[in-house]
Amino acid sequence: MSDNTAHGEPELVQLLAPDGELHDDPDYPLDISAEEIRGLYRDLVLVRRVDTEAVALQRQGELGLWASLLGQEAAQIGSARALRPQDTAFPSYREHGVAWARGVAPKELLGLFRGVTNGGWDPAEYGLHLYTIVIGSQTLHATGYAMGVQRDGATGEDGSAVIAYFGDGASSQGDTSEAFTFAAVNNAPVVFFCQNNQWAISEPPDRQTRVPLYRRAAGFGFPGVRIDGNDVLASLAVTRKALQQAREGQGPMLIEAFTYRMGAHTTNDDPTRYRASAELEEWKAKDPILRLRTHMQTAGIAGDDFFTEVEDEADRLGERLRAECRSLPDPDPLDIFHEVYAEPNTQIDLQRAEFADYLASFDDAGAEGGR
Amino acid sequence: MSVDLTIGKAINAGLRRAMESDPQVLVMGEDVGRLGGVFRVTDQLYKDFGADRVIDTPLAESGIVGTAIGLALRGYRPVCEIQFDGFFFPATNQTFAQLAKMRRRSAGALNVPVVLRIPYGGGIGAVEHHSESPEAYFAHTAGLRVVTPANAVDAYWMIQQAVTSPDPVVFFEPKRRYYDKAEVDTGASEAAAAMGSARVARPGSDVTLLAYGPMVKTALQAAEADTERSIEVVDLRSLAPVDYATVEESVRRTGRLVVAHEAPVTGGIGGEVAARVTESCFYHLESPVIRVGAFDTPYPQSRLEEHYLPDLDRILDGVDRAFAY
Numbered sequence: 001m002s003d004n005t006a007h008g009e010p011e012l013v014q015l016l017a018p019d020g021e022l023h024d025d026p027d028y029p030l031d032i033s034a035e036e037i038r039g040l041y042r043d044l045v046l047v048r049r050v051d052t053e054a055v056a057l058q059r060q061g062e063l064g065l066w067a068s069l070l071g072q073e074a075a076q077i078g079s080a081r082a083l084r085p086q087d088t089a090f091p092s093y094r095e096h097g098v099a100w101a102r103g104v105a106p107k108e109l110l111g112l113f114r115g116v117t118n119g120g121w122d123p124a125e126y127g128l129h130l131y132t133i134v135i136g137s138q139t140l141h142a143t144g145y146a147m148g149v150q151r152d153g154a155t156g157e158d159g160s161a162v163i164a165y166f167g168d169g170a171s172s173q174g175d176t177s178e179a180f181t182f183a184a185v186n187n188a189p190v191v192f193f194c195q196n197n198q199w200a201i202s203e204p205p206d207r208q209t210r211v212p213l214y215r216r217a218a219g220f221g222f223p224g225v226r227i228d229g230n231d232v233l234a235s236l237a238v239t240r241k242a243l244q245q246a247r248e249g250q251g252p253m254l255i256e257a258f259t260y261r262m263g264a265h266t267t268n269d270d271p272t273r274y275r276a277s278a279e280l281e282e283w284k285a286k287d288p289i290l291r292l293r294t295h296m297q298t299a300g301i302a303g304d305d306f307f308t309e310v311e312d313e314a315d316r317l318g319e320r321l322r323a324e325c326r327s328l329p330d331p332d333p334l335d336i337f338h339e340v341y342a343e344p345n346t347q348i349d350l351q352r353a354e355f356a357d358y359l360a361s362f363d364d365a366g367a368e369g370g371r
Numbered sequence: 372m373s374v375d376l377t378i379g380k381a382i383n384a385g386l387r388r389a390m391e392s393d394p395q396v397l398v399m400g401e402d403v404g405r406l407g408g409v410f411r412v413t414d415q416l417y418k419d420f421g422a423d424r425v426i427d428t429p430l431a432e433s434g435i436v437g438t439a440i441g442l443a444l445r446g447y448r449p450v451c452e453i454q455f456d457g458f459f460f461p462a463t464n465q466t467f468a469q470l471a472k473m474r475r476r477s478a479g480a481l482n483v484p485v486v487l488r489i490p491y492g493g494g495i496g497a498v499e500h501h502s503e504s505p506e507a508y509f510a511h512t513a514g515l516r517v518v519t520p521a522n523a524v525d526a527y528w529m530i531q532q533a534v535t536s537p538d539p540v541v542f543f544e545p546k547r548r549y550y551d552k553a554e555v556d557t558g559a560s561e562a563a564a565a566m567g568s569a570r571v572a573r574p575g576s577d578v579t580l581l582a583y584g585p586m587v588k589t590a591l592q593a594a595e596a597d598t599e600r601s602i603e604v605v606d607l608r609s610l611a612p613v614d615y616a617t618v619e620e621s622v623r624r625t626g627r628l629v630v631a632h633e634a635p636v637t638g639g640i641g642g643e644v645a646a647r648v649t650e651s652c653f654y655h656l657e658s659p660v661i662r663v664g665a666f667d668t669p670y671p672q673s674r675l676e677e678h679y680l681p682d683l684d685r686i687l688d689g690v691d692r693a694f695a696y
């Protein structure tokens with residue numbers, strides 16, 4: 001391999017070039033229908049719309065915060081569409097595309113960022129664990145879950161596998177290294193999917209590593225591969241293969257999706273303080289949606305009607321999301337005490353009762369004319 | 372030279388002065404370099420002191436504290452920024468099992484002058500893990516000094532005292548007060564008070580209201596709002612060790628004590644102070660020590676934090692309870 005820095009021109013698996021041309025890769029055969037390609041395109045566009053709307057909603061004060069996935073749609077949609085219903089994904093906090101593909105309604109994501117919930121959905125229902133904010137933690141959860149899948153004998157050709165999503169920054173956490181170790185020594189059916197979006201808030205990959213991230217896997221004893229993270233087809237094909245190998249007992253694999261965070265880290269962040277705008281321009285030319293569209297047009301997979309249809313659908317989705325967000329009610333104050341323990345807990349019961357009395361005292365005081 | 376500074380800028384100015392006067396002082400953490408930290412507390416330090424003294428670390432808290440220990444053993448004075456309270460936990464082993472115990476284990480041969488700066492507390496409408504009050508874990512760990520400023524003057528001096536302390540200091544920064552301003556005399560050669568001392572923030576005669584960090588401002592507002600009782604507000608400043616002399620002197624005069632903090636009541640600093648004051652001031656107390664704090668639940672979603680955090684009304688309700696005896 002030629003590259004020896006974190007930045008070095010990556011050798012990556014790419015099926016769909018930025019100009020929309022499709023290439024075969026003998027290691028990662030792409031078995032996909034025109035219908036499926038149209039589906040992927042639709043996913044990409046709709047997820048981007050969810051993201052754009054959420055950023056706007058944050059600006060309008062409807063959300064406390066939003067972590068934008070702009071630029072990472074292909075990495076997420078491709079990999080998540082490779083999952084089967086019986087698989088389980090462990091996301092970080094930017095995986096809106098993965099959530100979309102797992103069937104979690106976008107409004108559930110908004111709840112977390114609006115501050116009306118601490119989680120939002122039933123992980124078992126969707127095969128998607130809750131968003132995890134403390135960096136890298138979920139890589140160990142995914143590994144343990146995969147060890148359970150393995151123990152249950154739920155693997156095999158039609159069995160289950162697990163995927164863990166994390167960032168380039170997260171690769172520095174001890175938890176992530178420990179997850180690699182546990183997955184390797186147990187040969188666990190887990191795929192580590194690292195979205196190297198080039199920035200961990202203000203820090204570029206050379207503040208995290210001296211070697212390309214995918215090469216880390218070798219030291220732990222499992223394969224690693226770098227893919228063009230803006231190529232939805234490469235993401236799909238490589239993840240499909242990795243998951244299949246995992247479920248068939250060949251152990252973990254690390255996929256580094258080489259991509260770019262086109263927006264700010266979150267709506268609280270100001271990227272102009274640490275990165276040059278020329279970089280953004282360079283990556284805009286590799287936009288994941290544009291290249292798929294170009295390919296579909298030249299290959300005759302879809303015509304103008306289709307693209308207009310998807311655009312209309314995105315408009316309707318955006319409208320619905322705005323309305324849904326505004327109608328998310330504030331929780332009842334006593335919700336603070338709910339679901340802290342599975343069993344009755346006298347300490348919580350006592351505090352809830354005291355607080356309920358305290359709240360009621362304001363109603364009484366109001367009736368009496370205040371304090 | 373008096374300047375109007377926010378708490379955030381006061382810490383920045385204090386760090387700058389500490390770095391100017393001692394070339395062994397280093398600043399390290401996630402995003403502290405070019406970005407100047409997510410709260411901009413290290414703003415411009417990277418530009419002026421360079422990447423060798425303002426180190427953007429890999430995203431690894433255990434690594435930050437662990438390597439800071441090593442740097443301190445080699446004679447440096449690392450000031451580590453932990454980006455948010457809820458992200459400290461990966462560093463617990465290095466902090467509690469290593470940093471805190473090293474001096475004692477070496478029978479005093481090793482000093483480990485590491486400062487851990489941790490923005491803490493709620494009230495900023497953040498998502499989960501961004502609003503914790505974990506100070507009791509630290510105060511419970513022997514070998515660590517735990518302090519928290521409540522205003523810009525203290526922030527400016529206390530960070531410098533933390534840096535020069537030979538002991539490991541956990542420096543909690545009240546993040547929702549980062550933008551509160553005060554006049555700071557940055558020309559003075561030394562601080563009027565030591566970071567280990569408590570301070571009477573507002574004199575009063577009927578009840579002592581003890582608070583620290585972000586809660587001091589709320590306590591002062593509560594004292595102001597109460598027109599019937601004369602509330603003395605004491606700002607603890609140091610959570611480990613606690614300046615009991617100042618606290619007890621106040622309680623002996625007022626005869627009542629209410630302790631308010633953002634952290635959950637159970638196992639918190641308030642309970643500790645209550646137990647100690649009950650022992651030492653039993654015959655001066657007109658009522659039991661009252662604790663006002665958060666509930667024993669995880670920090671709630673931000674839309675509920677106004678209910679979770681003690682506010683002026685909750686504090687005055689606590690004062691009412693003290694007067695009910």
Ligand SMILES: Cc1ncc(C[n+]2csc(CCOP(=O)(O)OP(=O)(O)O)c2C)c(N)n1
Nearest residue numbers: 133134135167168169170199200201401458
């Ligand atoms: C343990 C921990 N430390 C610090 C943070 C604060 N933080 C949130 S996101 C982030 C950068 C993460 O970068 P990366 O892993 O590359 O993921 P990306 O945000 O780029 O998707 C940091 C430092 C955190 N959430 N958890």
